[in-house]
Amino acid sequence: MKRRIFLASATSAAALAGCGPIGSALNGNVAVQRLLATAEDLNHAVIGTRGMAREYRDRDVDRMFRINGFATPSDSHYAHLMADRFAAYRLVVDGAVARPRTFDLAELRSLPQQTQITRHDCVEGWSAIGKWSGVRLGDVLDAVQPRSGARYAVFHCMDNDGSGNLYYESLDLHQARHPQTLLATRLNDAPLDPEHGAPVRLRVPTQLGYKSAKWVARIEVVASFTNIYSGHGGYWEDQGYEWYAGI
Amino acid sequence: MIYRYALLTRASHWVWVLAFAVLVSSGLQIFNASPNLDASDKSNPARRVLAIAAPAEGVGTTTIFGRTFVTTGWLGWTDDGMGSRGAHAFPAWITIPGYQDLADGRRWHLFFAWVGSVCWLAWLLSAALKGSLGQMLLRPSDLPKLWPMQAYYLGLRKTPPAHGVYNPLQKLAYVVVLFVIAPLVVLTGLALSPGIDAIANPLTVMLGGRQFARLWHFAGMLLLLGFFAVHIFQVATQGVVNQMRAMITGWYRLSGRDGAGP
Numbered sequence: 340m341k342r343r344i345f346l347a348s349a350t351s352a353a354a355l356a357g358c359g360p361i362g363s364a365l366n367g368n369v370a371v372q373r374l375l376a377t378a379e380d381l382n383h384a385v386i387g388t389r390g391m392a393r394e395y396r397d398r399d400v401d402r403m404f405r406i407n408g409f410a411t412p413s414d415s416h417y418a419h420l421m422a423d424r425f426a427a428y429r430l431v432v433d434g435a436v437a438r439p440r441t442f443d444l445a446e447l448r449s450l451p452q453q454t455q456i457t458r459h460d461c462v463e464g465w466s467a468i469g470k471w472s473g474v475r476l477g478d479v480l481d482a483v484q485p486r487s488g489a490r491y492a493v494f495h496c497m498d499n500d501g502s503g504n505l506y507y508e509s510l511d512l513h514q515a516r517h518p519q520t521l522l523a524t525r526l527n528d529a530p531l532d533p534e535h536g537a538p539v540r541l542r543v544p545t546q547l548g549y550k551s552a553k554w555v556a557r558i559e560v561v562a563s564f565t566n567i568y569s570g571h572g573g574y575w576e577d578q579g580y581e582w583y584a585g586i
Numbered sequence: 587m588i589y590r591y592a593l594l595t596r597a598s599h600w601v602w603v604l605a606f607a608v609l610v611s612s613g614l615q616i617f618n619a620s621p622n623l624d625a626s627d628k629s630n631p632a633r634r635v636l637a638i639a640a641p642a643e644g645v646g647t648t649t650i651f652g653r654t655f656v657t658t659g660w661l662g663w664t665d666d667g668m669g670s671r672g673a674h675a676f677p678a679w680i681t682i683p684g685y686q687d688l689a690d691g692r693r694w695h696l697f698f699a700w701v702g703s704v705c706w707l708a709w710l711l712s713a714a715l716k717g718s719l720g721q722m723l724l725r726p727s728d729l730p731k732l733w734p735m736q737a738y739y740l741g742l743r744k745t746p747p748a749h750g751v752y753n754p755l756q757k758l759a760y761v762v763v764l765f766v767i768a769p770l771v772v773l774t775g776l777a778l779s780p781g782i783d784a785i786a787n788p789l790t791v792m793l794g795g796r797q798f799a800r801l802w803h804f805a806g807m808l809l810l811l812g813f814f815a816v817h818i819f820q821v822a823t824q825g826v827v828n829q830m831r832a833m834i835t836g837w838y839r840l841s842g843r844d845g846a847g848p
Contacts, residue, residue: 362611362682363667366690378697382781390784401628458628458796460780462688464620465629466796545784579689585781586696 383583388514392544395456400527401467404459404535409498409506411533412554417497425538430479430522434493434560437484444538447524450474450482455519457544459551462580471542473523477516479558485512489560493567494541497554500574508552509564509572509582510543519544522555547584549575590751590838592718598709599833605702606814608694610807614676615683615691621662621675623804627795635801638662640673703772706764721751724761728754763813771806774799 365371411417420428425444433439454472461467480492492515496506514520521542524531531537536553543550550573564570569577576582591599621638624630637649638661646662648655663671667678667685678684682694713719731754737743739755746753752760776782777790777799793799821829825839832838 362608362694363684366683366687366694372693375693375697378693378700381700382696386779386781386785388781388784390786392780392784393787393790399628405629458780460778460783460796461620462692464616464800465622466627468628545780547780575689579687579693581692581696586779 379581379583382581382586386585388517388545388585390545392455392457392519395458395468397456397470399468400456400470402527404469404526405465405467406534407461407463407548408553409500412497412499414497417554421533421537428538430539430555431557432479432483432560433557435486435489435562436560437486438482440483442479444524447474447479447522447539450478453521454525455521455542455544457519457542459544459548461548462575462584470527471521471523472525473521473539473542475518476510476520476522476541477518479522480512480515480560483560485560488562491561491564491572493559493561493564493572494552494555495557495559496552497556504568504574506552506554506574507568508541508550508574509567510550514543514546517543517545545585549573549580550584587837587839588751589836590832591836592712592716593836594709594712595718596833596836598705601705602702605698605705606810608682608698609702610811611680611682612691612694612698613803613807615681615686616688616695617804618675618681618686619688619691623801624797625794625801626797627790629797636804638675644671646673699772699775706768722757722760724754724757728757732758759813759816763810767806767809767813771803771810774803774806778803 429441429443430447431439431441451474452472453475454470456468456470458466458468476492489512491509491511493509494507496508498506500506510520519542523536523540523542524538526532526535531540536555539555540553541551541555559567561567564572568574571577572582573580622629622631622634623636624633625635626633634649635651638657639647639649640663641647644658644663645656646658646660646664648657648661659671660677661675662673664674664677665679666672666674667681667683674686678686681691683690710719713722728749731747731749734743734747735749735753735755738746773789774793776786777793778796783790783796790796790799793802828839
């Protein structure tokens with residue numbers, strides 16, 4: 340009897356301990372990875388981007404909103420923009436649009452403003468609540484009129500991973516036009532500070548935090564992102580994270 | 587010999603074994619990216635229930651409800667899967683993949699979450715349609731037999747109380763695991779998704795918020811592990827060969843150990 344219990348426990352423990360090595364071995368297999376990736380399409384189809392992220396009260400806000408992601412840009416271009424309080428900043432919106440143009444901060448502020456107190460859910464597992472103000476991305480897209488055939492907005496950013504690879508992200512136009520998808524210029528009742536992505540960052544409360552790109556310099560409207568960087572639609576997506584980040 | 591387990595029950599059982607193993611180990615990989623659990627909506631150190639950390643080089647600690655234990659080698663400072671030890675909440679030998687990789691851990695987890703859930707639905711539908719679900723549901727008439735059955739397991743009684751295909755303790759365990767804990771683990775996992783939260787915010791609120799849902803999800807995993815441990819113990823002590831044959835071929839031998847299954 341004792342031998343049986345011992346054998347059963349040992350077998351179960353070995354099976355569990357084997358998960359790491361077995362998983363690592365299978366993890367490198369292309370067919371396995373392709374199979375695992377099918378869940379992303381399923382989640383995108385089933386969950387998608389619907390409903391509205393919960394909006395909180397003022398007293399729920401984290402006054403010291405957690406800083407994460409790449410370091411604040413330290414190149415001379417960004418230093419110059421910052422010294423001038425971003426007066427020289429121009430958001431470029433181009434690509435598959437009828438009326439490509441740039442927006443300076445005053446022009447962005449002249450569009451209807453939205454304030455939202457929403458929770459930021461990081462893929463790492465933590466959450467924080469911030470009060471974000473800015474212009475709806477949908478309004479900016481309306482101003483440039485995406486052409487028929489345009490499917491995605493790609494966000495080119497000013498920060499890099501320390502090895503010179505620039506951050507970028509993308510949303511499909513349905514996600515981009517979600518009423519809570521913002522180009523935020525303010526956080527917690529103050530102009531966005533450099534550490535949180537000044538002067539303009541994306542805010543996508545219906546998806547995980549890596550979608551909310553900071554230090555946005557250019558929005559490129561495209562039919563497909565397969566020819567941009569490694570072709571997965573974002574810096575972290577190129578490292579294996581899901582493009583659909585609603586879960 | 588009786589034909590105890592239908593093909594779909596047997597297939598579901600082994601699919602769940604695989605799915606559970608992958609979900610636990612990939613879940614611990616995901617946990618490692620932020621090895622804290624807070625009883626709150628947003629992250630809040632003041633309401634931290636569990637924190638696994640490496641406060642110094644070579645030291646791993648685990649803090650539960652404010653009490654800190656040194657757990658070097660087991661939790662906090664552990665095997666990093668690359669031949670040495672490092673700041674790593676759960677050791678690499680129990681995570682998928684066997685090194686720090688949140689992106690791939692998520693891919694395994696989100697795929698096998700579908701496998702386990704679809705399998706559960708298919709099994710439930712089939713069992714309900716065939717009418718075999720009734721034999722495993724706990725009924726009021728089973729309640730007085732719970733203690734006699736436990737007494738039998740403890741050796742305080744020579745024979746188990748009279749029962750059907752499943753004994754009352756088995757029914758209790760199966761009902762709690764299949765219809766309470768497993769669905770809760772799925773719902774608490776869904777509540778972590780910002781996309782689901784936008785569709786079904788009351789679910790997240792009901793659980794106490796997003797970080798609280800993460801805590802419930804982890805607790806549900808521990809409960810399932812507890813069931814798993816008892817289950818393995820029962821199989822080991824109630825006739826391994828008979829039990830394994832039954833779960834592979836469906837045929838179960840009724841004998842002196844009549845019905846005292848896992």
